[in-house]
Amino acid sequence: MEVSKIDSIIEQYGARESALLAILQDIQAKENYLPKDALEYVSQKMHIPLVRIFRIATFYNALSLKPRGLHKIDVCLGTACHVRGGSKILEKIERDLGVSVGETTKDNRFTLESVRCIGCCSLGPVAVVDGKVFGRLGQDKVSGLLKEFK
Amino acid sequence: MKIRTKNDLEKMREKGLKNLYPKETKVSVGMATCGLSTGADKVYEAIQDEVEKGKLPIQLAQTGCIGFCQREPVVDILEPGKPRVFYQEVTPDRAKELIHRWLKNEVVGDWLLCKMEKEDWIAEDRVQDYPIRQIPKGIDGTPSYHQVPFYNKQLKIALRNCGFINPDHIEEYVARGGYISLYKALFEMKPEEIIEEVKRSGLRGRGGAGFLTGNKWETCRRAKGDQKFILCNADEGDPGAYMDRSILEGDPHSVVEGMIIGAYAIGAHEGFIYVRNEYPLAIQKLLIALQQAEEAGLLGDDILGSGFSLKINLFRGGGAFVCGESTALMASIEGKVGEPRAKHIHTTESGLWDKPSNLNNVETWNNVPIILSRGAGWYSKIGTDQSKGTKVFSIVGKVKNTGLIEVPMGITLREIVYDIGGGVPDGKKFKAVQTGGPSGGCIPESLINLPVDFDRLTEVGSMMGSGGMIVMDESTCMVDVAKYFMDFLKGESCGKCTSCREGTKRMHEILTEIAEGRGTMDHIELLKELGWVTAEASLCQLGGTAPNPVLSTIRYFQEEYEEHILHKRCPAKVCRALLQYRILSNVCTKCGRCAKVCPVKAITGKKKTKKETGEPFSIDAKKCIKCGMCFETCKFEAVEVQ
Numbered sequence: 001m002e003v004s005k006i007d008s009i010i011e012q013y014g015a016r017e018s019a020l021l022a023i024l025q026d027i028q029a030k031e032n033y034l035p036k037d038a039l040e041y042v043s044q045k046m047h048i049p050l051v052r053i054f055r056i057a058t059f060y061n062a063l064s065l066k067p068r069g070l071h072k073i074d075v076c077l078g079t080a081c082h083v084r085g086g087s088k089i090l091e092k093i094e095r096d097l098g099v100s101v102g103e104t105t106k107d108n109r110f111t112l113e114s115v116r117c118i119g120c121c122s123l124g125p126v127a128v129v130d131g132k133v134f135g136r137l138g139q140d141k142v143s144g145l146l147k148e149f150k
Numbered sequence: 151m152k153i154r155t156k157n158d159l160e161k162m163r164e165k166g167l168k169n170l171y172p173k174e175t176k177v178s179v180g181m182a183t184c185g186l187s188t189g190a191d192k193v194y195e196a197i198q199d200e201v202e203k204g205k206l207p208i209q210l211a212q213t214g215c216i217g218f219c220q221r222e223p224v225v226d227i228l229e230p231g232k233p234r235v236f237y238q239e240v241t242p243d244r245a246k247e248l249i250h251r252w253l254k255n256e257v258v259g260d261w262l263l264c265k266m267e268k269e270d271w272i273a274e275d276r277v278q279d280y281p282i283r284q285i286p287k288g289i290d291g292t293p294s295y296h297q298v299p300f301y302n303k304q305l306k307i308a309l310r311n312c313g314f315i316n317p318d319h320i321e322e323y324v325a326r327g328g329y330i331s332l333y334k335a336l337f338e339m340k341p342e343e344i345i346e347e348v349k350r351s352g353l354r355g356r357g358g359a360g361f362l363t364g365n366k367w368e369t370c371r372r373a374k375g376d377q378k379f380i381l382c383n384a385d386e387g388d389p390g391a392y393m394d395r396s397i398l399e400g401d402p403h404s405v406v407e408g409m410i411i412g413a414y415a416i417g418a419h420e421g422f423i424y425v426r427n428e429y430p431l432a433i434q435k436l437l438i439a440l441q442q443a444e445e446a447g448l449l450g451d452d453i454l455g456s457g458f459s460l461k462i463n464l465f466r467g468g469g470a471f472v473c474g475e476s477t478a479l480m481a482s483i484e485g486k487v488g489e490p491r492a493k494h495i496h497t498t499e500s501g502l503w504d505k506p507s508n509l510n511n512v513e514t515w516n517n518v519p520i521i522l523s524r525g526a527g528w529y530s531k532i533g534t535d536q537s538k539g540t541k542v543f544s545i546v547g548k549v550k551n552t553g554l555i556e557v558p559m560g561i562t563l564r565e566i567v568y569d570i571g572g573g574v575p576d577g578k579k580f581k582a583v584q585t586g587g588p589s590g591g592c593i594p595e596s597l598i599n600l601p602v603d604f605d606r607l608t609e610v611g612s613m614m615g616s617g618g619m620i621v622m623d624e625s626t627c628m629v630d631v632a633k634y635f636m637d638f639l640k641g642e643s644c645g646k647c648t649s650c651r652e653g654t655k656r657m658h659e660i661l662t663e664i665a666e667g668r669g670t671m672d673h674i675e676l677l678k679e680l681g682w683v684t685a686e687a688s689l690c691q692l693g694g695t696a697p698n699p700v701l702s703t704i705r706y707f708q709e710e711y712e713e714h715i716l717h718k719r720c721p722a723k724v725c726r727a728l729l730q731y732r733i734l735s736n737v738c739t740k741c742g743r744c745a746k747v748c749p750v751k752a753i754t755g756k757k758k759t760k761k762e763t764g765e766p767f768s769i770d771a772k773k774c775i776k777c778g779m780c781f782e783t784c785k786f787e788a789v790e791v792q
């Protein structure tokens with residue numbers, strides 16, 4: 001990641017420790033994940049030990065040290081979605097894409113992840129693809145959904 | 151426009167009223183996350199297109215969610231002289247048709263959710279009657295808002311504006327009585343009087359534990375320190391609960407106003423709203439609201455010319471459940487890992503950056519302006535002895551009418567599940583309601599007449615939590631639910647205490663053993679013992695309440711555990727290792743659909759055609775992965791699960 005981009009993100013928040021999470025989230029929004037060189041740079045620039053940064057990066061579910069695919073699928077496994085068969089939706093997607101949850105497809109198209117509730121419980125089971133929420137899913141709707149993002 | 155006087159506020163209100171009740175027809179589309187996920191954006195575009203193309207005399211607006219999420223997208227039409235109507239499950243095509251019909255003074259009765267003849271302005275004890283001079287054709291037989299069973303028992307205080315105002319317009323919030331309480335607080339009340347009023351109202355925190363809000367404020371006000379913080383917990387971690395999201399998306403100013411009042415009462419000049427990372431729309435709406443409030447002089451320096459100043463920052467969480475806990479939340483804002491600490495010293499004395507800090511939940515803050523405008527006396531008449539006011543619940547899961555409801559404390563579970571929720575769909579039998587998120591428990595049918603308030607829920611081994619109510623029916627397995635929550639908690643435990651980190655993990659392992667048919671009767675005792683240790687020895691309430699889902703399911707559904715252990719059977723047909731799928735050859739119509747959808751080609755048979763009689767299909771148990779596709783696909787109920 002270009003140093004100038006990181007600089008401008010840090011500048012926006014100020015090099016305060018309390019801005020670290022926001023800075024990491026913005027880096028991830030740009031790069032899709034947290035590249036190691038970017039974290040090293042943040043560490044130097046903000047005078048925060050790298051281990052601290054890695055602790056934060058591995059603690060929060062929203063942050064990822066692994067590159068993600070072109071499209072990100074989050075299948076909800078919150079309680080309301082769970083009792084309406086959320087895990088079956090997840091498994092169907094796993095089978096269709098040939099990956100397990102947490103993985104990225106070989107062609108780098110999809111990264112499959114799970115979340116615990118996105119607040120759309122009344123329409124469960126739901127999944128989020130690239131920020132767009134799809135409700136009232138069934139196993140039979142999965143293939144069509146994936147095709148939309150081919 | 152900067153507001154300085156009551157007159158300025160009145161002017162803003164007039165502007166808002168013009169927005170809310172324009173002279174021409176106004177069409178509003180519910181565009182909260184639930185609406186958007188069912189295509190409200192497409193509906194909005196379709197109407198916009200139609201209006202532009204035909205130069206129709208229609209004003210188009212966006213609004214939040216009026217709670218009946220199941221029926222989204224909801225579109226409402228308001229025209230002076232007619233009743234307001236709410237359409238449900240609107241599609242782009244339907245949208246076009248219904249506005250054209252409206253212009254011909256017609257409605258499509260079948261698509262209507264309800265009509266409305268008047269609007270309650272709860273903030274000011276006013277009812278806004280719509281003057282009705284004309285009745286649209288086809289509206290006969292459409293129930294009024296309060297006649298719809300879903301709305302009949304509701305009393306909307308927290309959700310007062312959701313679905314009625316455009317959250318992006320501060321004027322509309324002001325028009326319905328917003329920021330009047332702030333004015334009153336700053337100019338007509340002393341901080342101590344505000345605290346006294348909140349105390350007298352009996353308001354208890356809506357974030358989970360139900361701590362008395364006024365008392366918390368008082369401690370924080372009295373705490374020594376020149377700098378104090380106020381915080382809003384919008385981390386809404388309980389899966390199945392989404393009231394905070396809906397309030398922030400539909401009425402963000404109500405929370406901002408509550409926080410300013412609270413800050414003034416406590417003596418804080420800086421605040422933070424900690425919002426869940428999973429709520430991008432709520433973040434967007436809040437940012438707009440904060441900016442507008444600042445531009446109007448309601449936030450920032452010298453608010454309304456009172457000399458009081460407050461800055462509110464928005465902090466985006468990182469997707470960690472434990473960060474909803476007060477000390478973890480504060481650590482997270484400080485830029486540290488979101489781990490809780492022991493609370494020998496309360497955060498009201500030493501919280502964020504070791505300064506006195508007052509944290510309240512979104513819904514708690516949202517109630518504050520109403521308490522000031524309507525008075526503690528009015529507020530405390532609602533609810534039960536020890537739990538005052540209303541509570542927003544999300545009724546979701548296996549229930550006919552899913553959505554967000556707001557009811558007076560003390561209403562029974564039965565009224566919520568049956569009268570409002572419409573009971574369990576598909577003719578299935580009701581089994582339990584899960585409340586309180588991962589800290590809560592499952593309440594069985596035998597307790598269906600339980601009045602719902604903070605203390606009664608705790609008495610039966612559950613909790614209020616944020617207000618999620620997940621309805622479960624006979625096809626929900628209680629062992630699976632307990633296992634589900636342990637899986638959640640073992641993943642979300644920050645790992646600081648051994649008891650929580652290991653306790654949740656071991657309980658999950660044992661529950662997995664039971665679910666997979668390797669359980670023994672000793673496991674039940676072991677679960678109880680582990681649960682006790684986990685609760686007693688853990689630092690924060692994540693561990694402290696972690697065993698609740700396990701203990702409450704054992705308490706009320708022990709026979710279901712025993713069925714798994716002794717007979718290797720899952721009565722709800724959920725625990726996969728114990729299931730067998732087979733096709734009833736005498737019911738099978740030989741259509742072959744099941745074989746087509748089977749992902750592992752475990753189903754064979756011969757399809758019936760015009761020429762051939764075919765052969766019934768059957769499942770090779772060795773190949774079957776029990777995904778349930780055949781079961782879901784078969785229209786003739788020929789697939790049996792045992």
Ligand SMILES: Cc1cc2nc3c(=O)[nH]c(=O)nc-3n(C[C@H](O)[C@H](O)[C@H](O)COP(=O)(O)O)c2cc1C
Nearest residue numbers: 355356357383386387474475476510511514691692
């Ligand atoms: C593990 C854990 C998670 C919590 N999550 C939330 C949450 O998501 N939202 C919330 O308002 N309170 C949550 N709480 C409760 C808060 O610690 C705190 O009591 C509450 O925000 C105080 O606000 P109130 O008095 O207005 O309820 C959580 C507590 C624990 C132990």
Ligand code: FES
Nearest residue numbers: 076078081120121
């Ligand atoms: S449980 Fe899936 S969105 Fe809430």
